[in-house]
Amino acid sequence: MELNELLEISRQERSQAKPIQIRCCTAAGCLSANSQAVKQQLEAVVKAEGWEQEVQVSGVGCMRLCCQGPLVEVERVGVETQEILYEKVTPEDAPAIIETLKGKESNLSVVKLDQPFFTSQMPIVLENSGKVDPERIQSYIATGGYQALYHVLRDLTSVEVVDTISRSGLRGRGGAGYPTGLKWATVAKAKGERKFVICNADEGDPGAFMDRSVLESDPHRVLEGMAIAGYAVGASQGYIYVRAEYPTAIKRLQTAINQAQRLGILGSQIFDSPFDFKIDIRIGAGAYVCGEETALMASIEGKRGVPHPRPPYPAESGLWGHPTLINNVETFANIAPIIRKGAEWFASIGTGKSKGTKVFALAGKILNTGLIEVPMGTSLREIVEKMGGGVPDGGTAKAVQTGGPSGGCIPASAFDTPVDYESLASLGSMMGSGGMIVMDQTTNMVDVARFFMEFCMDESCGKCIPCRVGTVQLHGLLTKISEGKASQADLKLLEELCDMVKNTSLCGLGQSAPNPVFSTLRYFHDEYLALLSAE
Amino acid sequence: MTVKTLTIDGQLVSAREEETVLQAAQEAGVHIPTLCHLEGVGDVGACRLCLVEIAGMNKLLPACVTKVTEGMEVVTNSDRLQNYRRTIIEMLFAEGNHVCSVCVANGNCELQDLAIEMGMDHVRLAYHFPDRKVDLSHDRYGIDHNRCVLCTRCIRVCDEIEGAHTWDMAGRGTKSHVITDLSQPWGTSQTCTSCGKCVNACPTGALFYQGSSVGEMKRDRAKLDFLVTAREKQQWNF
Numbered sequence: 001m002e003l004n005e006l007l008e009i010s011r012q013e014r015s016q017a018k019p020i021q022i023r024c025c026t027a028a029g030c031l032s033a034n035s036q037a038v039k040q041q042l043e044a045v046v047k048a049e050g051w052e053q054e055v056q057v058s059g060v061g062c063m064r065l066c067c068q069g070p071l072v073e074v075e076r077v078g079v080e081t082q083e084i085l086y087e088k089v090t091p092e093d094a095p096a097i098i099e100t101l102k103g104k105e106s107n108l109s110v111v112k113l114d115q116p117f118f119t120s121q122m123p124i125v126l127e128n129s130g131k132v133d134p135e136r137i138q139s140y141i142a143t144g145g146y147q148a149l150y151h152v153l154r155d156l157t158s159v160e161v162v163d164t165i166s167r168s169g170l171r172g173r174g175g176a177g178y179p180t181g182l183k184w185a186t187v188a189k190a191k192g193e194r195k196f197v198i199c200n201a202d203e204g205d206p207g208a209f210m211d212r213s214v215l216e217s218d219p220h221r222v223l224e225g226m227a228i229a230g231y232a233v234g235a236s237q238g239y240i241y242v243r244a245e246y247p248t249a250i251k252r253l254q255t256a257i258n259q260a261q262r263l264g265i266l267g268s269q270i271f272d273s274p275f276d277f278k279i280d281i282r283i284g285a286g287a288y289v290c291g292e293e294t295a296l297m298a299s300i301e302g303k304r305g306v307p308h309p310r311p312p313y314p315a316e317s318g319l320w321g322h323p324t325l326i327n328n329v330e331t332f333a334n335i336a337p338i339i340r341k342g343a344e345w346f347a348s349i350g351t352g353k354s355k356g357t358k359v360f361a362l363a364g365k366i367l368n369t370g371l372i373e374v375p376m377g378t379s380l381r382e383i384v385e386k387m388g389g390g391v392p393d394g395g396t397a398k399a400v401q402t403g404g405p406s407g408g409c410i411p412a413s414a415f416d417t418p419v420d421y422e423s424l425a426s427l428g429s430m431m432g433s434g435g436m437i438v439m440d441q442t443t444n445m446v447d448v449a450r451f452f453m454e455f456c457m458d459e460s461c462g463k464c465i466p467c468r469v470g471t472v473q474l475h476g477l478l479t480k481i482s483e484g485k486a487s488q489a490d491l492k493l494l495e496e497l498c499d500m501v502k503n504t505s506l507c508g509l510g511q512s513a514p515n516p517v518f519s520t521l522r523y524f525h526d527e528y529l530a531l532l533s534a535e
Numbered sequence: 536m537t538v539k540t541l542t543i544d545g546q547l548v549s550a551r552e553e554e555t556v557l558q559a560a561q562e563a564g565v566h567i568p569t570l571c572h573l574e575g576v577g578d579v580g581a582c583r584l585c586l587v588e589i590a591g592m593n594k595l596l597p598a599c600v601t602k603v604t605e606g607m608e609v610v611t612n613s614d615r616l617q618n619y620r621r622t623i624i625e626m627l628f629a630e631g632n633h634v635c636s637v638c639v640a641n642g643n644c645e646l647q648d649l650a651i652e653m654g655m656d657h658v659r660l661a662y663h664f665p666d667r668k669v670d671l672s673h674d675r676y677g678i679d680h681n682r683c684v685l686c687t688r689c690i691r692v693c694d695e696i697e698g699a700h701t702w703d704m705a706g707r708g709t710k711s712h713v714i715t716d717l718s719q720p721w722g723t724s725q726t727c728t729s730c731g732k733c734v735n736a737c738p739t740g741a742l743f744y745q746g747s748s749v750g751e752m753k754r755d756r757a758k759l760d761f762l763v764t765a766r767e768k769q770q771w772n773f
Contacts, residue, residue: 287707304704309580309600462685462704462711464581469626472709476661493659500622503595504583 001264001271003150006141009263013142018056020101021075022046023130024089026059027216028209028248029370034091035070041091042072045098055101058139061217063130064118065111066370072097073130085111116386117368122349124357125333126373129217134252137259140220146265148339149224152231153273161232162188165335167343169355174200174291174328175403175432176508177354177421183325186315187233190323195235197226198300198319198326201242201249202284202291205404206455208435210359211329213371215242215249218333219256223279225332227266228339230277233325238279241296243286253281288405288459292507293326295461306461307507328433330359350376354420358431364401364438367392374419381415384438395440399523403432405452405459406512408519409445428519430512445524446531449517450478456513467510470501474517481531491528495521541607550603557585557598560611567611568620568649571686572599573736574756575763576695582686584620584649587611595619621653629660630709631667632681633739639752640740646684647739663709670715672722675745676734678713683741685711689733696762701727735759 024030024039042057063071068087074097076082086097087109096106123129133139140146152161166181187195199222203211215222226238242250257279260266268276282300289295290305297319299305318324334356338346347355354376360383363369367389374383384390384397391397399409408429410417417423421431439448457471477494480486498514505511521528537552543565550559555578560567570582580597587598590608598611610616627633627646635641667680690702690713701724705714715721734742735754743752764770 306704309597457708460708462706462708463579464583465623465626465684466583468685468708468711469630472663473626473629473660497622500619504586504619504623506580506583 003147003154003271006146006150009138009141010144013138017077018054019077020051020055021073021077022055022057022097023060023063023073023075024057025061025063025069025071025130026134026248027062027213028246029062029066030069030071031248033069033088035089037091038070038072038089038094041094042097045094049098051098051101055098058133059135060131061129061134062126062213062371064121064126064370064372065368067368068111071111074101076101083113085113087111115389116382117370117372117389120378120382120387121373122357122375123373124337124349125214125221125330125359126217126371127337128221129213129371132218134217134219135255137220137256137263137265140218144340145220145336146224146260148336149227149231149265150271152228152339153271153275158188158232158234161228161339164343165232165338168338168346169343169350169353170331170334170338170346171354171421172328173330173334173358173433175406175430177431180327180331183315183327184229184232186313187235187323187325190315192323194237194322195233196319196322196324197230197233197235197238198293198296198324199226199238199240199329199332200291200293200296200326201240201246201329202296203246203329203433204243204286204288204291204459205406205433205435206452207361207363207401207437208404208433209361210371210434212246212249213361214329214333214359215246216252219249219253220260221336222253222329222332223256223260223266225335226279227270227277228335229325229327229332231275233323235325236276236278238277239282239300239319240279241282241284241290241300243284243290245286250281250283257281287461288455289461289507289509292509295507296326297324306463307509309506330434351418351420353422358419358434360434360436362388362436362438364436365391365395365397365440365443366438376420377418379416379418380410383419383436384415388438391438391440395442397438398441398443399439399445401429401437401439401448401516402435403430403515404435405455406430406508406515407432407435408515409439409448409523410519411523428515428522430515444482445520445527446478446482449520450475450482452516453478453513456509460509460513464504464506464510466501466504467506467513470497470505470510471513473497474501474514478517481528484531484533486532488532491532539603539605539607541603541605541609543609544611552603554603555599556587556596556601556603556607556609559603560598560609565611567598568652569599570645570649570684570738571688573688573691573759575760576688576691576736579687579691582623582684584623586616586619588613588616617653620649621655624649624653624655625658625660627684628655628658629662631663631665631683637749638682638740639743639747639749640682641750641752643750643752643754644740645738665709667712670721671745672720673724673727673729673745674722675729676721676731676742677745678721678742679740680712681741682739683713684739685713686738687713688736688738689713689742692732692736692759696759696766697728697730697732699726699728699730702733732759732762 585598586595588610
């Protein structure tokens with residue numbers, strides 16, 4: 001395929017667009033609220049009314065405000081483009097929505113699009129989410145999709161690609177924030193006849209659904225990022241490791257891979273260049289530890305998903321001993337825009353050491369739950385109070401939990417902190433993959449710590465002793481404290497064991513399992529003391 | 536072959552390029568406690584007892600899988616490390632049912648030795664009291680899961696030396712346990728060659744010869760090492 005063919009697909013897709021677009025969210029959240037039936041009903045009504053020439057009903061990805069789903073957007077393309085977003089739509093509402101197109105008033109519930117939840121967002125990763133049909137490659141190509149890959153293969157050397165990513169300042173969105181360009185450069189320089197690229201889509205933090213949404217809403221974006229990475233590091237095979245709990249994401253990824261291969265965008269001699277890149281899906285059974293890179297690779301190799309000590313790092317010895325690049329879904333989703341708009345553009349967004357935007361899954365005791373993408377450096381207060389709309393029913397926020405079981409709780413007094421890798425780490429939490437759970441005054445922080453410890457205890461692979469036994473001991477102590485049966489000595493033992501588990505565990509799961517305890521002890525020590533027995 | 540010079544506990548040590556910190560320390564007469572490490576089979580770095588401090592590194596690294604580098608400064612016995620090691624041993628005692636007085640390996644047990652070495656006279660942690668099984672279905676050997684510390688030595692000798700891969704792991708976290716074949720009774724295993732290498736490799740009384748009574752268990756560890764050397768160098772005579 002040549003560039004003009006790609007542009008021709010794009011042109012055709014846009015010229016065939018009907019003047020009225022009805023987009024129905026078919027990402028996981030809305031699907032579970034019956035949005036598939038809403039979409040079918042809308043299609044049926046359009047057909048019955050004979051409006052098929054004017055109205056296009058399509059299933060799209062996440063439209064962010066998940067708590068109000070199913071969401072349906074109606075857009076009239078014309079002199080003045082109008083967008084209306086309907087919330088909590090039922091299949092019975094379909095005729096009323098179509099009636100409004102004839103100018104009739106309706107009493108359907110509409111989402112205000114000028115509220116901070118939408119206006120404070122800066123979509124880069126999610127720019128196509130809720131706009132394109134994730135099951136049609138033409139829809140992605142119409143937004144300029146795969147042009148970055150074409151440009152990379154035809155005009156840039158692999159060194160130039162790595163350099164662009166390095167200059168952009170992009171850091172790994174899986175949580176640890178390792179410089180992406182540096183990782184790519186390391187794999188590119190590693191010696192090996194074969195190299196691999198892996199997309200880590202084993203998202204498993206409680207309350208996190210960013211990667212899932214990206215995969216369900218814009219799968220081609222991730223494929224394009226992976227192919228560019230493959231070219232940059234010299235790999236010809238990529239794997240997407242996605243958990244089995246994400247069936248919609250798996251289905252759409254497979255569809256996307258098939259479509260891209262048919263067009264010659266993936267597979268052999270992509271865009272008639274000498275570059276071959278194939279992507280396969282590997283489905284994980286849903287073990288949290290398999291998000292850890294060495295365990296993930298063991299799982300892809302068909303072995304038991306347990307981590308092994310690093311070094312050697314995957315960049316040197318990864319899948320089957322070959323140099324391997326592992327990045328998270330969101331990291332790959334950032335690649336195409338960086339290539340398209342330039343490293344300087346990306347580096348101009350965000351803070352000193354944290355560039356670009358970050359997608360968060362906002363959840364918990366908050367008015368607006370859903371997906372947000374904000375520039376790095378946005379304050380927690382802006383996210384929780386303005387965008388999230390604060391705690392419902394007049395409550396006040398007590399803390400925000402970020403980073404899942406590896407992260408920590410940030411108290412309301414620190415809400416003015418800008419969200420970036422360093423600031424969160426200095427507060428004893430971490431960016432993590434982007435789960436953000438808001439807690440109100442009714443939340444007991446010892447229970448929160450106990451919940452996350454229980455999660456780690458269940459998800460420990462059992463290979464190393466500090467994690468296997470330590471998490472059980474810590475969970476036991478936290479239970480004892482929350483039941484009011486613990487003494488000062490137990491609290492001291494809790495702290496001692498946390499330190500030991502953190503410093504001696506084999507992989508990131510054990511090393512970070514005590515973090516929720518550390519951070520709640522740091523900011524909510526009183527709550528622990530109040531629960532100690534008098535003796 | 537390049538030779539590297541490093542210091543272990545302040546002592547200057549030379550080591551071959553491919554050697555691990557543990558090997559270099561052993562050659563220099565520095566003792567680093569280990570449990571999952573077994574001479575002759577691959578290392579997994581799972582027991583975390585051999586963690587050492589290395590100058591310039593934030594993280595503690597397991598000596599058994601860390602390769603020596605030029606100028607490396609290793610500390611093997613700081614108070615902090617000894618504290619962690621003692622806690623690890625306590626955790627193992629709290630996890631299974633390790634009652635030495637009724638164990639076949641009493642007096643010949645590496646876990647027991649380590650507890651003595653760490654000065655562990657009591658366990659500060661809560662006991663789990665797990666409900667674990669004993670499998671006596673094999674003609675000659677038995678396994679008491681209560682005494683298993685999940686070091687996976689049996690799995691590795693069976694896979695790497697005997698080549699049978701009868702043993703493997705099942706379950707996760709605290710439910711982890713070793714299994715034979717497809718988690719079936721050992722006596723019904725189709726792959727077990729009854730070579731006894733796993734029994735020889737076990738550090739505790741978990742794997743034992745049937746008929747041995749309390750304190751009778753003896754093991755010939757050197758045999759495993761000999762087998763590996765013999766295969767690699769094709770020398771089968773002493």
